[in-house]
Amino acid sequence: MTVAVRVIPCLDVDAGRVTKGVRFLDNIDVGDPVELARAYDAEGADELVFYDITASSESRDTTYDVVRRTAEQVFIPLTVGGGVRTVDDVDRLLRAGADKVSLNTAAVERPDLLAEGAHRFGSQCMVLSVDARRADWSPSGFEVTTHGGRRTPQLDLLEWVVRGQELGAGEIVVNSMDADGTRDGYDVAMTAAVRAVVTVPVVASGGAGSLGDFAPAVAAGADAVLAASVFHFGELRIAEVKTALRAAGYVVR
Amino acid sequence: MSSPRVVVLDYGSGNLRSAERALACVGADVTVTADSAAAVDCDGLVVPGVGAFAACMDGVRRVGGDVVVRRRVAAGRPVLGICVGMQVLYDTGNEHGVTSEGIGVLDGTVERLDAPVLPHMGWNTVEPANGSALFAGLDDAWFYFVHSYAARPAGGDGETVAEHGGTFVAAVERGPLSATQFHPEKSGDAGLALLRNWVGSLS
Numbered sequence: 145m146t147v148a149v150r151v152i153p154c155l156d157v158d159a160g161r162v163t164k165g166v167r168f169l170d171n172i173d174v175g176d177p178v179e180l181a182r183a184y185d186a187e188g189a190d191e192l193v194f195y196d197i198t199a200s201s202e203s204r205d206t207t208y209d210v211v212r213r214t215a216e217q218v219f220i221p222l223t224v225g226g227g228v229r230t231v232d233d234v235d236r237l238l239r240a241g242a243d244k245v246s247l248n249t250a251a252v253e254r255p256d257l258l259a260e261g262a263h264r265f266g267s268q269c270m271v272l273s274v275d276a277r278r279a280d281w282s283p284s285g286f287e288v289t290t291h292g293g294r295r296t297p298q299l300d301l302l303e304w305v306v307r308g309q310e311l312g313a314g315e316i317v318v319n320s321m322d323a324d325g326t327r328d329g330y331d332v333a334m335t336a337a338v339r340a341v342v343t344v345p346v347v348a349s350g351g352a353g354s355l356g357d358f359a360p361a362v363a364a365g366a367d368a369v370l371a372a373s374v375f376h377f378g379e380l381r382i383a384e385v386k387t388a389l390r391a392a393g394y395v396v397r
Numbered sequence: 398m399s400s401p402r403v404v405v406l407d408y409g410s411g412n413l414r415s416a417e418r419a420l421a422c423v424g425a426d427v428t429v430t431a432d433s434a435a436a437v438d439c440d441g442l443v444v445p446g447v448g449a450f451a452a453c454m455d456g457v458r459r460v461g462g463d464v465v466v467r468r469r470v471a472a473g474r475p476v477l478g479i480c481v482g483m484q485v486l487y488d489t490g491n492e493h494g495v496t497s498e499g500i501g502v503l504d505g506t507v508e509r510l511d512a513p514v515l516p517h518m519g520w521n522t523v524e525p526a527n528g529s530a531l532f533a534g535l536d537d538a539w540f541y542f543v544h545s546y547a548a549r550p551a552g553g554d555g556e557t558v559a560e561h562g563g564t565f566v567a568a569v570e571r572g573p574l575s576a577t578q579f580h581p582e583k584s585g586d587a588g589l590a591l592l593r594n595w596v597g598s599l600s
Contacts, residue, residue, distance in 0.1 A: 145560035148520045148539065185585065190520055216418045221541060221583050241414040243543075243583065265411060266448025268516055268543045314516055314543075345518045367514060397520040397539045 150368035160206030196226035215241020246271035262312025272313035327353025339365025359392035401599035408456035411447035446481030450490035483576035512562025538587035
């Protein structure tokens, strides 16, 4: 009876469609997030993350529809992030069927958003997602970026995650902008640094490329491992990742 | 035979859609409502809940849910509490040094778990109570938990336990009263099987 390490696929959703190709699944509409969610559930995904990259506000209603349809058919936890700006956005997503909502840039710009969300809906549904990278100037050696890495508000990563937890984040996703897309493995030093200063669950993100990449992130203190492209492109299957984690001595579902 | 009529008590707490859909998926005729007449009258009442004990209890009271639950339990009519909806069935809850009164149909206090990482968030296994109806056919199953507080086992009948920072009550079955600390509506096929067991027990 030990809580299992969670393996979480992340889907980028643009105007109601999944933007990256998915090669491993036959007989399904690979662009339909609901069908993909079902497929990932069947494969053993422990949770799902939808990351909404819809640019125009008119198209954002499609996101709510996708969340609604997914929650009606897939009975595992669903986190939705991307473009969440206000407590009303959080409310709408939860009502549509999201279990957790993740905040990134908006929380940096207005930290009270985390507190307001936690106060109204509970910490368990407020996820702080941080895009961080190595930076010599910062005390911890890691800094926060916003707007998908395009801006650097001169904010130290560890200072920010501690503050985020105090404000009411119930989980922290640490996404390494240095590792993201490299497939060279998670930035385990970054994961370990965050783990050392917070007590809420930590999710490692960015850099997963091979089966050997997951156990080191857990060893560094991650409670869950998140990946996108390696799953979308069929290079790794969720069951294989779990087998690798189990072989390394970790409990998986 | 018609489907059992199940009411999910809507007092403004979190994501009710998943509970509604999961119960419908296992054959219940589900209504999500704050109407206390419907909550008294249905075959099975589900009390959901996320967030803080005190806030949930305020919400439950606002719609008269505390009175409805006590009446149903006294009359032997089924109630299922989920997550904080389970916690508020106890006498009291302690949060940040503040004690709040619960519905009080279960003896005991809900307290913060003592674990290095909280919330206890993710999938875990449980040790089902002897002869459990809820967990029938569900040995070694995994369930999804999200909570920082729980009741400690009192050693009574019908207690299903799990571990995170010590042993806590993961589910309780006592006469008409059933409750799970985890989210069956978020626990995949195992959760649906558990809900099917509960819905199947309703008349």
